[in-house]
Amino acid sequence: MTISAERPTKSVATSASPPTSRGVSWTQRPGWMSQHLGTAIVVAVLGYTFGHWLGNYITSGYPYIANSGQNAAANALALTFGVAGWLLGIGALNYPLAKLVGKEPEKDTPVDGWSKYFRYTLDHKVVGLQYVVGVLLFLFTGGLLAMAIRTELLSPTTHVFGPGTYIEIVSEHGTIMMMMATSIIVGPLGNYLIPLMIGSRRMAFPRIEAFSFWIFIAGYGVIFSALPYGGFPTGWTGYAPLQTQAGPGMISYLLGFAVIGLGMMAAGFNIAATIINCRAPGMTWSRVPIFVWSILATAALLTLATPTLFAAGLFGVLDKTVQTAFYVTEHGGSSYLWENLFWFFGHPEVYIMALPGFGIVAEILPVFTRKPLFAYKVAAAGMIGVALLSFFVWQHHLFQSGINPDMRPLFMLTTELISIPTGFIFLVGMGTLYRAKIRFEVPMLFAMAVFFNFLIGGVTGVFLSDVPVNVTVHGGFFVLSHFHYTIMGGLLFAFMAGLYYWLPKMTGRMMNKKLGQWHFWTMFVFFNLTFFPMFIIGLLGQPRRVFTYARNLTFLNDFSSISAFLLGFSFLIFFANLMWSMYIKPVKAPANPWDSLGLEWQTANPIPLYNFERIPVIMTDPYHYSEVDAPALADLGLSGPGAKASSSSGKSDKK
């Protein structure tokens, strides 16, 4: 059935809140009955304590393990019960439990004010903003750890930290950042924008969506629970047998990834189902915004690749608790097994961290160039192609490992093939920029920077995939620099572009432009000054994750460190801007500050609880910039002036 433009305007239901059986609702109970962050913490602590006790009780037959402070079983149970308690406390389990007796979801009224941000809220717009804060928490913690790493590397020999602390810092930094990067765009912007972009009033599975956020935050607790146990020594890659040898802090890593993995699967699952099923009438596959395509491809990777991470983590936990031998070569296991499982997940994971960034820049470019997106179909096909191919390249991380050495030419080929669809983003970007009229607003600056940075990241990726060159650069700072150029230079810059671009819609407040420009230029310059020297450092022979290095590399390392501190400073500017523009001196944002044609800008501000007053009927794609007689994007179903979404704003440049 389609909703025709000639639709009946008489409505059937009229209430302040949508009918809950169809999912748009959120939890609120007054006073002591309510569940929120506070109850979640309390129940989590109780669960943790209970689990810990239980672990020691179960192992009491092994006096050298029980109550030793080295009891991995106690740690595993403590964290499992802690996470379960957290979910129980926040209210994630209310409905799943009520379902056992056949209950329908409770009818809830929307909460006014800020307290809904601390609850198990089902509105995707609230979840999106929760995620903004969540990922920034990960990002800033990880960033502080990075500052610590660069401090240690100021000198080739003098040590600020002991080797144990240093390895702990490096491992926590890598892991926390990787966890953050899996969600940094899908979580905040994906959840917030997807329904608005596809003209939906709701997510397909709002409870699963809220679950993905709260378990993501639980993951933060889990990964840092390693610290009282002396951390874990393996870096984010967690290779066995070092993993097997490590203390109980390793459990936090394994369970942490499993927990974050659950959140990744949940987020991907909900988003994929939403994009497939909840598109507005007329929102055909050739009309969905390119950002939606990128998130769909990412969601596919999130749901299909993450189970492998989950399994790998589960086996690791079993190895360390019930003493199975999955990764113990002497007992019939194999340390290669971890490497294979981890990277089979790990490479799709790197595209989980790349595709959403592509989506953002491709979505933003047309707005600031006043041109349609160039080669839309190629872009969409490229994203799907990348997602598919990314399952077939994982052994390029293992070229020197001795695993399947005769397969190296094959994996070299697949890896280099994947750079074809990856390169499409440049075709799309350059085609869109060609003969454009570019407004260098802050989001556009970040988007342009993505092209600059990701080019370096992608080209060095091709260097890495050449097996002979890989002998030179594998395991060294060159790799480190490669993936910082792709993840930080690509994904993080794209995230910033997205934030500056969409925060006005999400919060109704403009980010300060001056501060934004300062933020951009400091971040861009010092990012490059920090990481470019690392290519050279790597070529000159410095391995990753070391605290001593050759004396002749002091200058380059110091240069990189000092740039890194200034890079850290640029994040302070960002933070100041956020505080200033959101809380201290908020400036009301115009309804459509960038003159975008995107559907997300056409709905009212503040966005109604149910996104669109009428389900919009989509009539074309959102890229008809600078077109004479451009068709209207959508019929928003409103009567009176403004019924049709504005279209050919190309001529009416506001400035």
Next chain:
Amino acid sequence: MTDTSHNQKPFSETPEEVEYELRGQIGAIWSGGRLFIGMYTFLLASLAFSYFYLRAANNGLLWRPHNITAPTSYGWTIWTLSLVAAALVLFGQRRLRSGNVLDWQVAGWVGVACGLGALGAQIWEFTAVPFYPGSSGYASTFIGWSVINIGTLAVATYWLETTLARSLRMRKKSGGASPELATTASARLFRANVSSMTYFWGFVALSGALFLAMFYLL
């Protein structure tokens, strides 16, 4: 400023909109069910990969010394029970479609019993396993399979039980008729859910056969 609850325009829907969104929701349950099977396939494939990888590597000749095997009686019991549960669910769904709500109910609850039985047997098997978890590659992957299968059976049984409970409650609300077969929104969603659940049980039984062969028969 855009606190969404500040925009308190009353929510309203036309009948066409209601129908459109309902179809989306049904579609989401349908495709969500398939996607869930896809996710589970990757999870189980990781285990199967581990099994064959360790088997091929046979490190320290410790893939499977003395060709040790987990108690096959348990293996058969667990799998047979899950197969019966899957068959009952399928049968029940057929009957439900043709209007025999009672048959669906009975088959479903027996299915729950089978699911719980399989779950119990899978847990109880730990007491009867004749090897240490770390004694060989086979032993390790077997423990991995047991743990994953406990989760699988729990999820599948939970899914079945909740649909049955929902159908009981629907009945209680609308008093005796067969609300499961009505054209109301909740009934249509319910049937979509039953269909996805049936597929999942089929998947459990099928993948169970594969792992039965791998761990108990080969």
Next chain:
Amino acid sequence: MNKDPNHLRRIFVITAVLSVAADLLYWFLAGPHIPPGRMTSTASSNQWDFNILMVIALPVLIGVWVFLGYTIANWSSKRASAPEPKGGAAARSNMKAQTLWIVITSVVVLFLAGFGTFELIIGDGSGGGEGPNPVWEPAGAAQAETAALTSSASWAPGKVLVVQVIAQQWKFTYRYPQFGGFESAQLILPNDTTVAFNVTSLDVIHSFWAYQLEVKADANPQENNVAFTTTKQLGQFTVRCSELCGLWHGAMYDFGKVETRSNFTNWATTTESANSANTADLPAFAWTYVPDANGAAGGYYPDGTVTPYSTVETYGAKQAAS
């Protein structure tokens, strides 16, 4: 409208000029100095590989940068003279440009894959770890490797030198099977000699990275990972561990030396006899070593008096198969 210059041609010409200049500068000024130098066959061939990639990459980088620069300079909304952009079908896609793009990137990428494979094969694995049974190996390596396990193994100038690299937390030691299997903390190699490194570990995964030799192979417990190179210059080189292996990974390095063949023979034979008592205590030379019951992984070699730790026996005997 007709006054609009041919932008693409301009961009192309600027790119071409800059690329040629950059490539030439790179090739003649930077290329010969690109790490890791030319101390071995793999070092120089991988340097050549790197330089070829660089010569291809530079025009790509320059092309995109020139394009971005040109865009910024000409099509900023701040420029009053900037023409109004045009939307519509022509701006949305361009069959020719898209096809050209896909064809060019595909050709480049396929060429690179072919080139890399070719270099890998003629480079006998290019100095990277090739697992226990190398598919591509230099002449004479197979015989030398096979002979290394027998007591009759010996080395003479011109033959392949077999060296075993044993990694453990947190140091490397080296065994020379062709010299009675003595173990040394020092890696000394003869010049003009093909070396087969057999890399293994006693505990966790390490990676043997002989930087100037351009050899890199992961050290895996109970696996042999073989890498080849041929020494070409005398001098000192660095060995670092390049896979995180725990607490002191950052301090796991040492230095080795390429000596003349006669100096090497002197050193090896002297050390062999000086160490003979120690060597007798070592386990027989093998590609991998399984730790025994007295040590955690990597604790001790089986020495004949302690029963090697065998889970087959430990568990198999206790538990009847059902």
